[in-house]
Amino acid sequence: MRLSEATRASLPGDVAQPGYARREQARGIVHLGIGAFHRAHQAVYTDDAMAAGDRDWAITGVSLRSRQVHEQLAPQDGLYTVATRDADGERLRLIGAVREVLVAPDAPDAVAAALVAPATRIVTLTVTEKGYHRLPGGGIDTASVAAASGTIYHYLSQAVRDRLAAGAGPMTLVSCDNMTDNGHVLRNGVVALLDGAARDWFERDWACPSTMVDRIVPATTAADLDGIAARLGQRDEGAVVTEPFRQWVIEDRFATDRPRWDVGGAQFVADVRPYETAKLRMLNGAHSALAYLGLGAGHDYVHQAIADPVVRPIVERLMRDEAAASLDAAPGQDLRGYADALLARFANPSLAHRLAQIASDGSQKVGPRWLEALTINRARGVDRTATLTALAGWLRHLRGQAGPISDPMADELAALWRANDARGMVDALFGAEGKFAARWQADEAERAMLVELVERT
Numbered sequence: 001m002r003l004s005e006a007t008r009a010s011l012p013g014d015v016a017q018p019g020y021a022r023r024e025q026a027r028g029i030v031h032l033g034i035g036a037f038h039r040a041h042q043a044v045y046t047d048d049a050m051a052a053g054d055r056d057w058a059i060t061g062v063s064l065r066s067r068q069v070h071e072q073l074a075p076q077d078g079l080y081t082v083a084t085r086d087a088d089g090e091r092l093r094l095i096g097a098v099r100e101v102l103v104a105p106d107a108p109d110a111v112a113a114a115l116v117a118p119a120t121r122i123v124t125l126t127v128t129e130k131g132y133h134r135l136p137g138g139g140i141d142t143a144s145v146a147a148a149s150g151t152i153y154h155y156l157s158q159a160v161r162d163r164l165a166a167g168a169g170p171m172t173l174v175s176c177d178n179m180t181d182n183g184h185v186l187r188n189g190v191v192a193l194l195d196g197a198a199r200d201w202f203e204r205d206w207a208c209p210s211t212m213v214d215r216i217v218p219a220t221t222a223a224d225l226d227g228i229a230a231r232l233g234q235r236d237e238g239a240v241v242t243e244p245f246r247q248w249v250i251e252d253r254f255a256t257d258r259p260r261w262d263v264g265g266a267q268f269v270a271d272v273r274p275y276e277t278a279k280l281r282m283l284n285g286a287h288s289a290l291a292y293l294g295l296g297a298g299h300d301y302v303h304q305a306i307a308d309p310v311v312r313p314i315v316e317r318l319m320r321d322e323a324a325a326s327l328d329a330a331p332g333q334d335l336r337g338y339a340d341a342l343l344a345r346f347a348n349p350s351l352a353h354r355l356a357q358i359a360s361d362g363s364q365k366v367g368p369r370w371l372e373a374l375t376i377n378r379a380r381g382v383d384r385t386a387t388l389t390a391l392a393g394w395l396r397h398l399r400g401q402a403g404p405i406s407d408p409m410a411d412e413l414a415a416l417w418r419a420n421d422a423r424g425m426v427d428a429l430f431g432a433e434g435k436f437a438a439r440w441q442a443d444e445a446e447r448a449m450l451v452e453l454v455e456r457t
């Protein structure tokens, strides 16, 4: 038996169910990039708001490439389970906020129709860093966007033109990806594809708040699905597995009304930057260090790498002494306590978070996670050994001895490694003319240290 509206009445009593009439909820949100993260994060906050009485924020989920999410959720009327796991066990909750899933390449007209519908006021996005088409040094790769079709910027700029023509109101576009100033990045990319009246209207009346999102969501495995089916007594092909913790800090700058996401604990703040940079450099920075150093040490999972007596001290130092020192904390922001909490989350043994998942797309991740901190800490005279050790781990990972690299720049980076020794590779990426020089240009001592660390093993 497959989970659906028709079968949910027979779910066991210990599975929490949506406390509202799903069919009475009209759609108000389009989400671009409906993968596991969205299902375990924004959709849960929206579900909380609807359970608290909010109306008409049901989500149309759009998958920009893969058909898999449609196959998972369409036969289930959009219903799926969130399994939260920690040392105390696993709790199951059915989420009802997603109404429909569209696969953009198969149904571009339906996506455009959802985006122009007057009742749609908010678009949220989780398309991963590479979905923003940025150059390694930052800035939007306008040439690659112009040559492409079906990017987020194409859908959203078309939505601006369509809504202007239709007299539908402006929208709020909420980027939920791991980038510094994600709202600005999104705004700049949409503006680049607009001109004339549509551009003026977008710049004047639409809003792109920046946000910090946080929840660890490993890719769901076949064993996860089997285990959840055993508890539900029905198959749920759309289930996601996550930790109990979740956090969402949102810049309080909306062009429209919005769900009461704060009912589920989201914070609306004047300035997200202190939270966003702390999360990127401490959590994500530590994650990427665990990935490259952990894989190099033969581990598969985050909880194994954080227990490794060689890896752990480097990661702790990266977080506590280097990332934290690069931040401008908000009043009352407790970075030591934050680091303690992160270490406890990484150690959660029931999550099975694969290092390989985090290791992917490094070219998109090292900028906000490490390079910005390296630049700031050099200026502040802060020691950078742990961050450089992590960066050397990435360069070794890119040499690819452990297998193929998953990265939009994989071919280019592999070609650089074939043509260069360690010194040449460091120069090609972080020298004066290096690909990442706009984010961080290594000085002579840093280059020597990186080369030594790359060559050490």
Ligand code: CS2
Residues within 6 Å of the ligand: 178, 213, 214, 215, 216, 217, 283, 284, 287, 288, 357, 358, 359, 365
């Ligand atoms: C991870 C993130 O895969 C990665 O790069 O660092 O997905 C991380 O798990 C989330 O940002 C946690 O909020």
